Amino acid sequence: MPFLPDQYDVLDRAREIARAYLAGVPTRHVGGIATPAALRAALGGPLPERPRDPASVIEQLARDADAGLAATIGPRYFGFVTGGAVPVTVAADWLTSAWDQNGAMYVMSPAVAVMEDIVSAWLVDLLHLPKGCSVGFVTGCHMANFAGLAAARHEVLRRAGWDVEARGLQRAPRVMVIVGDEVHVSAVGALRMLGFGTDELIRVPVDGQGRMRADLLPGALESVNGPTIVCAQVGNVATGASDPVGQIIDLAHAKGAWVHVDGAFGLWAAAVPELAAQVSGVERADSWATDAHKWLNVPYDSGLAIVADPAPHRAALSLMASYLQRGDDEQRVGMDWVPESSRRARVIPLYALIRSLGREGVADLVRRACALAERMAGRLAGQPGVRVCNEVVLNQVLVQFAGARGTGPDETTREVIARVQADGACWAGGAVWQGRHVMRISVSNWSTTEDDIDRSADAILRCHRDAVA
Ligand SMILES: *Cc1c(COP(=O)(O)O)cnc(C)c1O
Secondary structure (H helix, E strand, C coil): CCCCHHHHHHHHHHHHHHHHHHHHHHHCCCCCCCCHHHHHHHHCCCCCCCCCCHHHHHHHHHHHHHHHCCCCCCCCECCCCCCCCCHHHHHHHHHHHHHCCCCCCHHHCHHHHHHHHHHHHHHHHHCCCCCCCEEEEECCHHHHHHHHHHHHHHHHHHHCCCCHHHHCCCCCCCCEEEEECCCCHHHHHHHHHCCCCHHHCEEECECCCCCECHHHHHHHHHCCCCCEEEEEEECCCCCCCECCHHHHHHHHHHCCCEEEEECCCHHHHHHCCCCHHHHCCHHHCCEEEEECCCCCCCCCCCEEEEECCHHHHHHHHCCCCCCCCCCCCCCCCHHHHCCCCCCCCCHHHHHHHHHHHHHHHHHHHHHHHHHHHHHHHHHHCCCCCEEECCCCCCCEEEEEECCCCCCCHHHHHHHHHHHHHHHCCCECEEEEECCEEEEEEECCCCCCCHHHHHHHHHHHHHHHHHHHC
């Protein structure tokens, strides 16, 4: 296909469609409403044999996908921990695609390499982490956990006289890994990919909010010898509560262990003066994993792997080949810090976000979500048969609904969740928290207002009344 300027007219069509979609988000059904069969019928068909006009491809795509889109970018989506993309980041993301830069090395895109250096310094400043940390721009917190824990594995084995990148793990000194009992599945999955099995993890019990019991950590540390990694968590995915990281770090460091912190959303508390106490001491950890596509509200495909000492970070992940000519050693090699080589220039939307919001705007984004979560809890708690099950310390609210006529709260809660999802005014998911079924409400979107919270609380309470009627 020749490079014809008018092929790019399709971009204008995409822009119009995107604007129309975004304009409709506040009023559309928040969940996807199509059935899988309807989506397959609309989007499927045999492999196309012949080329087709790009504008019609885009128009058909937008039309046929529409009923299967969840309005996660909108103000009343409270599922999982989901940010919406701030408009300036969508615009920057469009440029990222139009420029189509490879973020692997300086020579492939000098602008992207320089932006990665700049944004690394900004992020470390925003989160009050030590100057000089290395930052890898990864796809999400899962890969950030992988990168941070790979650096940990490298360093604890190096100190034991073992080069794990050269000699592998099979004959290496045994590495012990200590986690809280409420460790996120992502950290467990990352450890698994690094050769640490699920059953090998030493799990420290947690308190009623899911925080690792620091008083029980010394016992766990005493039970192990040699290379040790402790994996702490700030921001429990159910309650939002953070492990007592300062204490954990002091105890672990006294035993020579590496501390990795999974802070997918909770680490952003560090950017807000009145919330920072919840994660106090976190800056003394050895590595941190966090997300930008959750609470920082940039488009998907954005996580951050941060390591206090760049040496083990690079040693664990860097690739070398004769054709990957790095050029000037002074210049950034983005792929040294991530488990990828060629990759999207995902720093660009992040650059635009921080430029646009600044330190105050980021703090305000996080602070506002917390205030709205508290408002939601206040609207629900105390209503007949409704119980908020967690201390609302951050942006997460867990709710349980009592049933009627011999129906238990677990069953009723599941019924309320199904009704809320079908109703479409807002979207919330479910989980099992300490043996009970709960509705999980995560307030993480930049555009949510008090009115959105009130309308959503009304819809949830209406669904509960209907469920027990
Ligand atoms: C979401 C989450 C992850 C995984 O992050 P992704 O962005 O889905 O890769 C890891 N840890 C915690 C605590 C999370 O909330």
